Ligand SMILES: [Mg+2]
């Protein structure tokens with residue numbers, strides 16, 4: 001079986017202060033993300049991004065095609081920096097549809113578990129929101145809350161993750177320990 005590190009995208013890897021980011025011109029990685037992902041790329045963990053895009057695609061703020069363009073831009077930058085991302089899963093569904101993949105539902109994690117034969121209990125999930133923590137906890141993955149723009153330490157700790165850290169590199173250090 002494989003181990004995996006599940007990564008939330010918005011405000012965990014890339015800056016999304018205004019919400020619903022989809023414009024390549026606004027693409028900006030958060031501090032330490034390149035360095036941290038490089039280190040993780042050298043491990044035998046599968047690196048899997050899981051991102052909710054239903055608030056944008058589902059609501060019609062941008063299209064699936066816009067999302068793909070933005071996603072490809074991100075993946076190119078990672079590639080240029082020697083970073084391996086094994087897969088990106090996204091949920092495109094309108095928040096009201098009650099699909100099985102929008103976080104805090106664990107649908108994307110379960111899909112990855114199938115596709116990559118992932119041992120969830122030996123895997124990690126990094127995210128900046130309580131919803132991420134709830135997703136991780138529902139399948140018993142080791143959960144690190146990374147403090148971002150929207151939710152502070154107190155809020156993240158209230159959801160009982162295994163760790164709360166101030167930035168991405170700190171999370172990477174915990175995983176590599
Ligand atoms: Mg996020």
Ligand SMILES: [Zn+2]
Pocket residue numbers: 054091092093099100101102
């Ligand atoms: Zn969905």
